Amino acid sequence: xxxxxxxxxxxxxxxxxxxxxxxxxxxxxxxxxxxxxxxxxxxxxxxxxxxxxxxxxxxxxxxxxxxxxxxxxxxxxxxxxxxxxxxxxxxxxxxxxxxxxxxxxxxxxxxxx
Amino acid sequence: xxxxxxxxxxxxxxxxxxxxxxxxxxxxxxxxxxxxxxxxxxxxxxxxxxxxxxxxxxxxxxxxxxxxxxxxxxxxxxxxxxxxxxxxxxxxxxxxxxxxxxxxxxxxxxxxxx
Numbered sequence: 001x002x003x004x005x006x007x008x009x010x011x012x013x014x015x016x017x018x019x020x021x022x023x024x025x026x027x028x029x030x031x032x033x034x035x036x037x038x039x040x041x042x043x044x045x046x047x048x049x050x051x052x053x054x055x056x057x058x059x060x061x062x063x064x065x066x067x068x069x070x071x072x073x074x075x076x077x078x079x080x081x082x083x084x085x086x087x088x089x090x091x092x093x094x095x096x097x098x099x100x101x102x103x104x105x106x107x108x109x110x111x112x113x
Numbered sequence: 114x115x116x117x118x119x120x121x122x123x124x125x126x127x128x129x130x131x132x133x134x135x136x137x138x139x140x141x142x143x144x145x146x147x148x149x150x151x152x153x154x155x156x157x158x159x160x161x162x163x164x165x166x167x168x169x170x171x172x173x174x175x176x177x178x179x180x181x182x183x184x185x186x187x188x189x190x191x192x193x194x195x196x197x198x199x200x201x202x203x204x205x206x207x208x209x210x211x212x213x214x215x216x217x218x219x220x221x222x223x224x225x226x227x
Contacts, residue, residue, distance in 0.1 A: 042221075043205050087155070100161065106155060
């Protein structure tokens with residue numbers, strides 16, 4: 001799978017929006033962009049994924065650059081419960097690596113009251 | 114999405130012994146995955162377990178050390194064999210579900226080898 005680059009850490013205040021960036025300049029045409037988060041002492045939790053178009057769900061929004069070489073996870077109003085490690089992962093839908101998620105170090109999000 | 118139950122949630126084991134970790138899913142799934150998360154690190158895939166076939170191991174992981182069973186579409190086990198302190202990690206199972214394009218993870222088994 002192609003590699004992703006994320007900032008090591010970010011901070012936010014409660015009830016403010018958070019924009020978590022991810023660079024993936026070597027993304028291929030069949031790579032889906034997945035975001036997971038891992039709360040303390042828990043397994044990773046699926047947040048959102050997309051291929052080309054921006055996506056919204058109840059947890060977050062995913063904004064994908066037109067050239068697909070970067071994306072941004074948007075938490076519209078951060079809460080203390082959103083404090084976690086956020087992972088941006090590329091997953092090839094049709095390749096032999098399908099399902100095999102390659103986790104980087106992720107972004108540690110701290111949310112201040 | 115599926116609900117995964119992993120057992121045990123944690124254990125402390127003596128070096129040289131083996132521990133079998135169970136992963137039970139509340140629905141039938143085709144693909145199951147086992148990951149390891151060493152202290153302070155990210156997750157690393159150990160192997161993929163599909164029902165009816167041998168597990169496929171990633172580079173650096175071997176069947177003798179991490180034997181895996183997948184007897185049906187809702188259950189899998191991972192055994193950590195002949196343990197050493199370096200095996201102290203969190204072990205997690207994950208599943209891919211038909212019609213659900215994300216992957217669901219169990220809460221993990223925290224293993225400490227002394």
